[in-house]
Amino acid sequence: MRRKNSRNKIPLPPRDGLGASRVRLSEGEPVSAFAVLSRVIAEQRHKHPEDDEQAVLERFASGEVVLRDGSPLAPDTPITPGTDVFFYRRPAPETPVPFTIDTIYEDDSLLVVSKPPFLATMPRAAHITESATVRLRRATGNEELTPAHRLDRMTSGLLLFTKRASLRGAYQELFARRQVRKRYEAIAEYRGISAPARWEHHISKRHGEVAAAIIADAAPNALTNLLEVSLIDAPEMQKTHHTQQPIARYLLEPVTGRTHQLRVQMNAAGAPILGDPIYPAVSPFGEEDFTVPMRLASVYLGFPDPISGELREFSGPGFSAGCVSI
Incomplete structure (x- = not known):
């Protein structure tokens, strides 16, 4: 499974200063959209401690997991290899840098x-x-x-x-x-x-x-x-x-x-x-x-x-x- 950045138009607009993330199932059998997203978030090195399975389901409920054409996905929607899925990441807490721009x-x-x-x-x-x-x-x-x-x-x-x-x-x-x-x-x-x-x-x-x-x-x-x-x-x-x-x-x-x-x-x-x-x-x-x-x-x-x-x-x-x- 590969997370990718793209210069192409992204179907979810930037929110709160952050662009949406993209993930692509690279190989294997089709799996559910929930499984794809849950795995990506679980494997994040810098993960928000509250970004659990319930938080993943809330993204689907809010229509914040979509295909490239903007179509919202349900948790059980099968995702085939080569399909791009877009969602909003949840940043982990960070130590504030105490300087101004x-x-x-x-x-x-x-x-x-x-x-x-x-x-x-x-x-x-x-x-x-x-x-x-x-x-x-x-x-x-x-x-x-x-x-x-x-x-x-x-x-x-x-x-x-x-x-x-x-x-x-x-x-x-x-x-x-x-x-x-x-x-x-x-x-x-x-x-x-x-x-x-x-x-x-x-x-x-x-x-x-x-x-x-x-x-x-x-x-x-x-x-x-x-x-x-x-x-x-x-x-x-x-x-x-x-x-x-x-x-x-x-x-x-x-x-x-x-x-x-x-x-x-x-x-x-x-x-x-x-x-x-x-x-x-x-x-x-x-x-x-x-x-x-x-x-x-x-x-x-x-x-x-x-x-x-x-x-x-x-x-x-x-x-x-x-x-x-x-």
Whole structure:
């Protein structure tokens, strides 16, 4: 049995910030719709403790289990392999992320925000309601609000959303085609690294593994320009991250967008980002401290607007805002 995401039109509209889920019986004999849904929910890794068989039956009674054409299913309706069934998931309780999402820019089409650390971009795995997308949809009442790109959960900074479904593809395509210029600020111990410089590595991340790795002697697939390195006076950050070493602001411009690219490359350069829970060592899951964020922030986005053609530029504060360069 496979749970799938689809870009096709979904027969159940988003509700309370969340889109409907889809499940498909992949093989075997036909089974009842109740059996299909009960099994999927029971196998969820992050399951609401009250999402039991009675809660599954209530979905059917409310007409919230449907086929692709929107036809509601009864619990005993036979489901054949290859049939898509849609329903609303029930998120498990989550620890609230104690930070706000700040608006940087808004017009009739776009919303640009500064995402805090610890908040996922999109609902995923254990982080469903504590995601920027769900929070903003609930705050604005706009269920069509969709990010045009993603930031790692631990990465802060500029995140661009489209406000209407009709605009979604045009802006997402900009990011997919690497037509958006991005800059990030990373805070790490000062290691005498010279700038400007160009970092080229082959980064690989296997499914199911937390950390990505650099593959030696392989063709580069991850390119980043290191634009500036400047020492900063930030004693509170040094105290938070338990270091007495001088710390610096690294201004990075990724050319490609591999998973964890900047984090991996900063670690490879001998200057792992302060607060990074994966590089150089993976922290145990669930042992997060909201007072110790990862110091990586998206601070600039620039692109030719796909609708108007004009140059759009957005800047946001990084972690060094207010720090003194030395």
